[in-house]
Amino acid sequence: MDRPHGMIEITSLHKRYGTFTAVRSLDLTVPPGELFGFLGPNGAGKTTTMRMIAGILQPTAGSVRIAGHDLLRAPLAAKRALGFIPDRPFIYEKLTGMEFLRFSAGLYGEEGADVDKRGHELLALFDLEPWRDELVESYSHGMRQKLIIASAFVHRPAVIVVDEPMVGLDPKSSKILKELFREYTRRGHTVMMSTHTLEIAEGMCDRIGIMQRGELVACGTMDELRISSGSDDALEDIFLRLTGDTVARELIEVLDA
């Protein structure tokens, strides 16, 4: 097995739904210790890419390696290194928060007092400790989101792939999550995060990739993105320029129609 250059290595990744191409020849490497931000307009192919990295969708062509393991050839070892937080997570409504965490850890072969201790710590971190023995059906949207995030950390993965993590979180939880991600990457782990909140991406991420119509149209640090765009703009301006800056004009046309 080759020595991995990155914790996530994507090579010529391609996904087609019938005649529609959702992801086109994507090449990307995310090294250890990096928080990578994944941006793009709705329908750009971010979620499809993330679901392929998580092993839920099979690529039409190309390969994904997680922590050096090819997802197609050694799926169990690759998934063992991964924690995935989907954009529309499902949680068993009739389980308690703690039961769900134990179940999630069990999927990664972890159990026992260690899992319980970590579960309690994670629930406490997100202010869910008083709710740990309540059924998930009584949780609010934000509480569910926090439980899902906790479940992705409970087995201590080397890589976290997270789709829109901040949606529904209160300001305190949002701040905790940002600190958690930063601390996590500082310790050598990797986080790949998609978001529509450009300020978060700009403030948190080491590198940012922008997808448009299934292709990675820009990728680099904020400085690199500014250099490539040829101006000293904020991320929002760079993003809009890359993904279509005709929005304001179209808006006026629609309102006048």
Next chain:
Amino acid sequence: MPDPVPAPAPAAPISAALVRRTRTWQLLRPKWQMAMHRARHHERGDLRRLLLVSGLGVLFWMAAFLMALRLLRYFRSAEDIGALLAGKLLSMILLSFGSILLLSNTIAALSNFFLSRDLDQLSAAPVRGGALYRARLLETALHSSWMVGLLLIPIVAAYGAAYQAGWLFPVFAIGAILPYLLIPAVVGSALTLLLVNVFPARRTRDLLSVITALAVAGLVLLFRAARPEQLVRPEGFADFMQFVASLDAPSSPWMPSEWVSEAMLGFLNGKPWGWALTRLWGGVLILAVVGQALHQRFWHRAFSLAQEGANKRSTSGTRRPWLDRRLRFLGPLKRELVLKELRVFMRDSTQWSQLVLLGVLLVVYVANVRYLPLSGPGMTTMLRNLIPFLNLALAGFVLASIAARFVFPSISLEGRALWLLQSSPLPMRDLLWAKFWVGAIPLIGLAMVLVGCTNLLLGVQQFVHLVSLAGILALVFPLTALALSYGAFYPRFDTENAAQIPTSFGGLLFMMTSIVLIGAVAYLTGRPAARFVVASHLGWTAEPTALILPFVAAATLCAGATVIPLMLARRRLDALERG
């Protein structure tokens, strides 16, 4: 802030051999825990429902047990062919149940292996194919077999009682029936797996249509393989010995149902049963090994294809479809409501899959009438013309079941979208109007086919034909209105699976009210019409005026049972606020 993040693990690759296995029981544990929580945190009306269902269940069990016992004792009294008849009866029952099991397992496997929402998490986790297969197989078998299992209890108990079997018999019966229930689960799951691989689940409906066609074809074939009419027509054989020989020969020797029958009858008659039991358990083990191998080879690809189905873009163009243009006369509000109801129904595969069962039910219903012994001694013109009114009640019951399944949940299915309707200037009357007609019109078609076809097969008189058609037509409206009304009074907004909604307390109340109504209408129309037919048949003077009062009473009852529930439902919807 507590520090839940451990010290950095080196980003060294993890060997697959070091991955600790996830066991089957770990995947099943959440389901067990959820069942326990449900039992502890029961909702309002759950206890009443449980008592009601248990009471009805025990009554049904007792009736089935006594009937089967009586029949078996009668068979045992016939020395020559009694044992053969008992064996034939058991294998026919098991063959019919086996076909139902195969169908329901195939459909349940689609949901459990491919559409279930927790599969995202499981497929992203390092869960081995074998563990996932076994867990889902057991769930599929449990979901599909519990009802057949319950139905088998009184029948098997009757065999035990008729043959005065010892205390070991129940243990033996469980040992024989368990593989019989598992085999259709293994075969159904494998069938679904192959179908999803062949038809990228982009078209789940196509897949279900294929399953329907296969299931109906299979059911008809199995039904014909059993040759049930031979049991009641011994005179069709050249001689008695030929009849006995046909009873003795297994009708479908490759079917597990035959093996169960052979094992059980062997045990009861003190004959060898080991080989039959070996075939059953050997069969299930071999099939499960093959099923698991197929799952490990094909499941991931199929699951990925099923995900793509969720992302399929609509192929409809910008042009307004045909129905949309046809319904223009309704105005924009009612038209959009009707179209929404139709589209949501047609695009919801959980709704469609139930139509498969409905189709089979109708085929079996009409086939049963087709095979009724309508000629020969004892079948008089009068009797043939009385059957339609029994048929009216039965068809009414079928329609009520369909209304319970498709109309009753329609208010509940608004669920999380109800805010949209409530916050818009939409009169609830219009919403009810759309739901009523979208439910009633297909039911009318179905009612006409059910009663019309069976009347034609029975060759009834024109008068009886018209009265029974009018009777079933009059029943459709109150049944639809009652289903809507009970659905509005007992909504379950948080249930995603429409098939679970009719099992609520409100669903039971609806069915009970419907049965009373159907009985009343069948009595009010059937009794005078039968008298009229009897009088005409015997050459007595028939008084057409005697028909008017009961017919008017039936019509009034139907009209009242339509208008009043709809009015109550409207008031209820106006007052409804989501909790």
